[in-house]
Amino acid sequence: MSLRRQFVLVFVTFAVVVSAVGGGMAYRTTSRVLEEELDDKLVQVAGAAAEVGLQADEILAYRPGFEESEVWRAVRQKILRLRYYVDEAYILRTDLTALVTTLPPDSIPIGAPIRELALYNEEIQEASRLGAATSPLFFDDEEDRWYKFGFVRLEQSPAILAVRMPADHMEPLEAFGRTVLVGSALAALVAALLAWSLATTVTRPLERLGRVARRIQRGHMDEEVRIERGGELRRLSRAMERMRKGILQRDEQLRLMLAQVAHEIRNPLGGLELFASAAADTEEREERTRLFGKIKAEIEALNRIIDDFLAFARPLRPEAKLTDVRGPIREAAELTELQVREGGGELSVELPAERLPARVDEGHLKRMVLNLLQNAAQAGEDVTVRAEAHHGEVVITVADDGPGIPEAMRERVFEPFVTDKEKGAGLGLAIVKRLAEVNRGRVELHPRDPAIGEGAEFKVYFRGAEDLPVSPRERQGVGNGAGSHH
Numbered sequence: 001m002s003l004r005r006q007f008v009l010v011f012v013t014f015a016v017v018v019s020a021v022g023g024g025m026a027y028r029t030t031s032r033v034l035e036e037e038l039d040d041k042l043v044q045v046a047g048a049a050a051e052v053g054l055q056a057d058e059i060l061a062y063r064p065g066f067e068e069s070e071v072w073r074a075v076r077q078k079i080l081r082l083r084y085y086v087d088e089a090y091i092l093r094t095d096l097t098a099l100v101t102t103l104p105p106d107s108i109p110i111g112a113p114i115r116e117l118a119l120y121n122e123e124i125q126e127a128s129r130l131g132a133a134t135s136p137l138f139f140d141d142e143e144d145r146w147y148k149f150g151f152v153r154l155e156q157s158p159a160i161l162a163v164r165m166p167a168d169h170m171e172p173l174e175a176f177g178r179t180v181l182v183g184s185a186l187a188a189l190v191a192a193l194l195a196w197s198l199a200t201t202v203t204r205p206l207e208r209l210g211r212v213a214r215r216i217q218r219g220h221m222d223e224e225v226r227i228e229r230g231g232e233l234r235r236l237s238r239a240m241e242r243m244r245k246g247i248l249q250r251d252e253q254l255r256l257m258l259a260q261v262a263h264e265i266r267n268p269l270g271g272l273e274l275f276a277s278a279a280a281d282t283e284e285r286e287e288r289t290r291l292f293g294k295i296k297a298e299i300e301a302l303n304r305i306i307d308d309f310l311a312f313a314r315p316l317r318p319e320a321k322l323t324d325v326r327g328p329i330r331e332a333a334e335l336t337e338l339q340v341r342e343g344g345g346e347l348s349v350e351l352p353a354e355r356l357p358a359r360v361d362e363g364h365l366k367r368m369v370l371n372l373l374q375n376a377a378q379a380g381e382d383v384t385v386r387a388e389a390h391h392g393e394v395v396i397t398v399a400d401d402g403p404g405i406p407e408a409m410r411e412r413v414f415e416p417f418v419t420d421k422e423k424g425a426g427l428g429l430a431i432v433k434r435l436a437e438v439n440r441g442r443v444e445l446h447p448r449d450p451a452i453g454e455g456a457e458f459k460v461y462f463r464g465a466e467d468l469p470v471s472p473r474e475r476q477g478v479g480n481g482a483g484s485h486h
Helices: 005-048 056-060 070-084 117-128 169-216 231-279 285-313 328-344 362-379 408-411 430-439 470-478
Strands: 089-094 098-101 133-134 139-140 145-152 161-167 322-325 349-350 357-360 381-388 393-400 442-446 457-463
Touching: 005 133, 005 145, 005 161, 005 169, 056 098, 056 161, 070 089, 070 098, 089 117, 117 133, 117 145, 169 231, 231 285, 231 470, 285 408, 322 362, 328 349, 328 362, 328 381, 357 362, 357 457, 362 381, 362 393, 362 430, 362 457, 430 442, 430 457
Parallel strands: 349 381
Antiparallel strands: 089 098, 089 161, 133 145, 139 145, 145 161, 322 357, 381 393, 393 457, 442 457
16 A cells, blocks of 8 residues: 555544544433433423322222213313423323323223333333333334423322423434534545645655665666755655765776776786796896796785775674784784885884773774885885874874875875875775774874974774773783884
């Protein structure tokens, strides 16, 4: 079922239930109150008539044939006056035989059973015991009208005065019931219209966003996502626009990466082809050894390029644990030290004597420091790496004495494929940034103190152990070591 139809179904059901329940309760309450008023009126009319000159003992002595007597006619005239208030009146015994009625004497003579009252024998017996009672409402098909009987005992005798009064309140009550039904139908119609309008307001933007999602799925991402109105829809459309831009950015990075891969691999391959041809042509042992050394260097360069691209492209799943950062820093420094010395510089490693634990993936940390050290070795001669605890964080700093980062590149230095070097894919710092973020850390480029001179200084921040609960097992796993080396 569509969302629009669900809206309509819920709103219509709610409107019908509320209006029907509310109208039904109002109808029942009104009907009960009006019927109670009619009961009171019946009892009052019959009771007043019973108290005005009706002698129960005298009436109970009537026998068939008394209809011609002046006494019987006088009593009949008294109850005939009730016709101003009621439709019919009867004086009867508790066995339902007639004594005096407002009907013609020949229709129900004295002693004849009043069949009309046979259905209300229980109420008549109740009136005989308690003094008064009323019948349930009943409908007269011949007169097409609702009626109700009232029964009152005459004095302390078995004679009962019964009066039949029309239930005039039923006609307006039925009209009220019809109004309730019409109101429920109108409420359902209005609810359906409102639900349809509201559903359209909600579903149309969702349909547009659904079309946008399908368009993005098919690769058509040039058109911007329309920002919808409303809180949730607005946030959703903005999120989809950010997703579209992110996919575009990722696609652009992928295109750049493929182009860069082709470019970076082509150069070493060209060198390999050249050196291999030269090695095949030469017969001098020393020259061939030198050329094979060049081939090996180009193969190592290819491996580094492939490693960089794989590190940037593959999903990262860090296994962060409490790690003494000094170990991975020393390992990275040992791998870079020869490169720094070949450039005529010196690598300084400044580490504290005590353990320096941080929550980080050990392999990721080594890769980050190695990338920063290699980047620094390419930029300058002297390179420094140090680590320290600062305000609950572990800060690893890598600095060089090179020319520094150009002002125009400082904002984009951590973007992939951004580099000012002739060699390299420009992924080193981008990989450092990704590795830092997946380990819930950060990396920043800091301006150097003018007194020190030019150069670049990168700082990587990780959560230290001061604000983290450390298990005994993790503490045992933190390696030991002390001092620093140059």
